[in-house]
Amino acid sequence: MTRPALRRLLDEIGPVDATGIEERVAKYTTRSIKKQSKVFGLKLAVTMVDLTTLEGKDTPGKVASLCRKALCPHPGDDIPRVAAVCVYPSMVKHAARHVKGSGVRIASVATAFPSGQAPLKTRLAEVRQAVADGADEIDMVINRGAFLAGELGLVQDEIAAVVEACGESTLKVILETSELETYDHIRAASFLAMRVLRPGDFIKTSTGKTSGNATLGNNQVMLDAIRDHFLDTGTEIAMKPAGGIKSAKQALQFLVAVKETLGDAWLNNTRYRFGASSLLNDLLRQLETQRSGAYQAPYTFSDDSSGY
Amino acid sequence: MPAKKSPAPKSRTKVRELLFGDLWEYDPAPESAPAHIDARYGLFIGGKSVAPKSKNYFDSISPRDGKKLSEIPFAGKADVDAAFAAAKKAFPAWSKLPGKERGKYLFRIARLLQDRSREFAVAETLDGGKPIKESRDFDLPMAAAHFFYHAGWADKLAFVAPGRTLEPLGVVGQIIPWNFPLLMMAWKIAPALATGNTVVIKPAETTSITALKFASILQDAGLPPGVVNIVTGAGETGAAIVNHPGAAKIAFTGSTEVGKIIQRALAGSGKRLALELGGKAANIVFEDAPIDQAVEGIINGIFFNQGHVCCAGSRLLVQESVADAVIARLKRRMQVLRTGDPLDKNTDIGAINSAEQLAKIRELVASGVEEGAELHQPACKLPKTGFYFPPSLFTKVTQSHRVAREEIFGPVLSILTFRTPEEAVEKANNTPYGLSAGVWTDKGSLILKMASELKAGVVWANTYNKFDPSSPFGGYKQSGFGREGGKHGLLDYARLA
Structure with missing residues (x-):
């Protein structure tokens, strides 16, 4: 009898102990980040935000306002721009009008986001269209149905096909951790993706469309996988937790995990991103508090958040 | 921003390593809560802080910077005698108190410890050198947990062993080490009090401060005078406790070397003994x-x-x-x-x-x-x-x-x-x-x-260093005998009746 593909993969890459992972990440939350190191961390987090709107009700107007926020999060000389705006494929050309050439990149979810339940041909066509319209980055979802059915080869082949369809654009592979459920599954799916990705491509936790989002636990499993893959092959894969990271405090805890797991080379927005929108204003609010010594009212900051 | 992609040339010879550098340094984040450490302490005997009859004091040094923190009284034989006399005097009333009432004192101690946990955590760190995150997140919560757990047992002693009940031993002498000063004190005192014993306890020479601060919690809890007596000093003080004729039991946590000396000293004395000694796990x-x-x-x-x-x-x-x-x-x-x-x-x-x-x-x-x-x-x-x-x-x-x-x-x-x-x-x-x-x-x-x-x-x-008051802890071979925590720990402080 042949062992199921997932068991064979786990034998190769090793299992994860849930209690141990959660104990490890609890230590990140006790790190005390103060003064200059806090300011540095907050600004770093701003540069890592993929400012996102993924709603049925998105319009060119809404996207324009999102782009403006991405380019200028808050008045002041020292507030950096965010990394990217993240929109549906039909909004890519609208976003392009505002941010193309500005340094803020355009990311687009594709491949029948968020379920991925469409024929591969359709999903690939969607990717190609988004790239043609100007998407610098594509956020794809993996085929969770195939993964859970044990067809790991199919999952990996589909990712490889999307890599090809991306052309020059960066790819982010969404594992949808809440649907994979266990840390073993998350580790296995990370390796499936990383083995067909190019340096600088991402693995990403979630769509933000299910109840479970990025946690320090699944972030850690994926960071550990990235580290192991890098030490084995030399390929640097990037990471993007998405959904559920709403406060600056949480963002700093995720960055502590990066610092203590992957080190300095991953502390920049080509190697780490936050998929979030309401996070941005909390980062700005904390930065303003560090600068002025007083908390500002929420309405002090222009509001363009929706989505995650 | 990521460079435009082309398939990565895989390097096969280079040794790869991660860089844990100084790109993002954490600024110093010192705990600022005051520890309220007195310049000089007294012995805690008969519910009061008293000057040592020996008239001697020694300095308590902070391992953090080698500076003096406080002066600790040195208890000589006369001081240990006074402590045993106080414990003996308190024993009849304390042991006859209904379990429910004894439990109330223990609950009170647990809550007071929680109330002042930050202050005690800082004192523990200054005195013993352990990281504040450990004294704050482990030592203090666990110490309180041991008092809470044993408070719950105090009125249920008739249910520990079927058809039997537990009776106290009398005055117990306890000697604790410097690695978890307050927590080891809780491990020792809580089961002894829950079962109706009275206590003479000696903290380690280098870490006496939180034990002496703990005396104020006992006072605030209204614990009857003499139920717990705290004497500080070095080996000589410990020897006076071990050899005191008034001790019904000796409980010792520390080195195997000293454990052997104690066991030799107690041979034939009829005193009970529990030893929690070294390890090489x-x-x-x-x-x-x-x-x-x-x-x-x-x-x-x-x-x-x-x-x-x-x-x-x-x-x-x-x-x-x-x-x-x-x-x-x-x-x-x-x-x-x-x-x-x-x-x-x-x-x-x-x-x-x-x-x-x-x-x-x-x-x-x-x-x-x-x-x-x-x-x-x-x-x-x-x-x-x-x-x-x-x-x-x-x-x-x-x-x-x-x-x-x-x-x-x-x-x-x-x-x-x-x-x-x-x-x-x-x-x-x-x-x-x-x-x-x-x-x-x-x-x-x-x-x-x-x-x-x-x-x-x-x-x-698949884990390590996990503790719980309900889980008995103790060793085999030269790691000692007797158990602390859980039902087994209670039985070590009582006789079956």
């Missing part, structure tokens, strides 16, 4: 273990409280097939451990408890190097004053090295390898100690097999 990692979590457990097992833990996982036994992978990961993990000022909230490894202990660690580490083991220490800047030792590991250790046999009681891990489960058991049990062990494997049946074959009081599976 094996932490056993099998090839199918979740490696990253095992590494985290190894780190936690040996570097918790600077390795000043009797159940520290100080001997790592790793299966040969994964030894290189485990060691590489351990070294990488050690790079992000932060050694330094224990009052800093980001410190993982604090100060060594005393100059004496530091000298002992240095001597044993030097012996390891001399005997041919390979020493690894990550680059780390240690504070210029105070007592510090970097986290260390020894590879190429064999069973006959001193670092594999003797308790170092410091942040030093000795790594040995094994080939089969049988060899792991043999090596793990090949020690005069038997306090604790750890097993790391993904296979449940192997855990159960190992747990039944390892001669250790506690066996942790």
Whole structure:
């Protein structure tokens, strides 16, 4: 009898102990980040935000306002721009009008986001269209149905096909951790993706469309996988937790995990991103508090958040 | 921004490593809550703080910076006599108090400890050198938990053993070590009081401050005078307690060497004895273990409280097939451990408890190097004053090295390898100690097999250093006898009636 593909993969890459992972990440939350190191961390987090709107009700107007926020999060000389705006494929050309050439990149979810339940041909066509319209980055979802059915080869082949369809654009592979459920599954799916990705491509936790989002636990499993893959092959894969990271405090805890797991080379927005929108204003609010010594009212900051 | 992609040329020869540099340094984050330490303390006898009849005091030094914190009274024989007299006087009323009433005092003590936990945590860190995050997140909550747990038992003593009830022994003499000063005090006092005994307790010479501060909690709780008496001093004070004719039982936690002296002294005296002594625990990692979590457990097992833990996982036994992978990961993990000022909230490894202990660690580490083991220490800047030792590991250790046999009681891990489960058991049990062990494997049946074959009081599976007041703790062989915590711990402070 042949062992199921997932068991064979786990034998190769090793299992994860849930209690141990959660104990490890609890230590990140006790790190005390103060003064200059806090300011540095907050600004770093701003540069890592993929400012996102993924709603049925998105319009060119809404996207324009999102782009403006991405380019200028808050008045002041020292507030950096965010990394990217993240929109549906039909909004890519609208976003392009505002941010193309500005340094803020355009990311687009594709491949029948968020379920991925469409024929591969359709999903690939969607990717190609988004790239043609100007998407610098594509956020794809993996085929969770195939993964859970044990067809790991199919999952990996589909990712490889999307890599090809991306052309020059960066790819982010969404594992949808809440649907994979266990840390073993998350580790296995990370390796499936990383083995067909190019340096600088991402693995990403979630769509933000299910109840479970990025946690320090699944972030850690994926960071550990990235580290192991890098030490084995030399390929640097990037990471993007998405959904559920709403406060600056949480963002700093995720960055502590990066610092203590992957080190300095991953502390920049080509190697780490936050998929979030309401996070941005909390980062700005904390930065303003560090600068002025007083908390500002929420309405002090222009509001363009929706989505995650 | 990412460069435009082309398939990566894979480098096959370059040795890859991660860079844990200074791109994002954490600023100092010192805990600022006041510790409220008096310039001079008295002995706590008969519910009052009294000056020692010996008229002698000694300095308490903070290992953090070597500076004097306070003056501690030295209890001579006359002071110990006074403490026993007070405990004897308090015993009849205290032991006859309904269990429910005794429980109320214990609940009160637990709550007062919680109320003042930050203050006590800072005092514990200043006095003993452990990182503030450990005194804050482990020592204080656990100490309170022990009082809460035993408060619940006080009125249920008739239900510990079917058809029998528990009766107190009388006055118990207790001597505790310097590694968990307040927590060990809670482990000792709570079950003794719950079962109706009265207590004369002596904290360790280098860490008396939180015990003497604890006297104010006993006063605030309204505990009747004499139920708990706290005498401070050195070996001489301890000997006076052990040899006191008024002691019905001696409970000692500390070194095996002193434990043997006590056992000899008590022979034929009719006094009960419980000893919780040293350890040289094996932490056993099998090839199918979740490696990253095992590494985290190894780190936690040996570097918790600077390795000043009797159940520290100080001997790592790793299966040969994964030894290189485990060691590489351990070294990488050690790079992000932060050694330094224990009052800093980001410190993982604090100060060594005393100059004496530091000298002992240095001597044993030097012996390891001399005997041919390979020493690894990550680059780390240690504070210029105070007592510090970097986290260390020894590879190429064999069973006959001193670092594999003797308790170092410091942040030093000795790594040995094994080939089969049988060899792991043999090596793990090949020690005069038997306090604790750890097993790391993904296979449940192997855990159960190992747990039944390892001669250790506690066996942790896929975790390490986990404690609970309801779980009995104690050793085999030269790690001592008697149990603390749970029903077993209660029985050690009572006779069945």
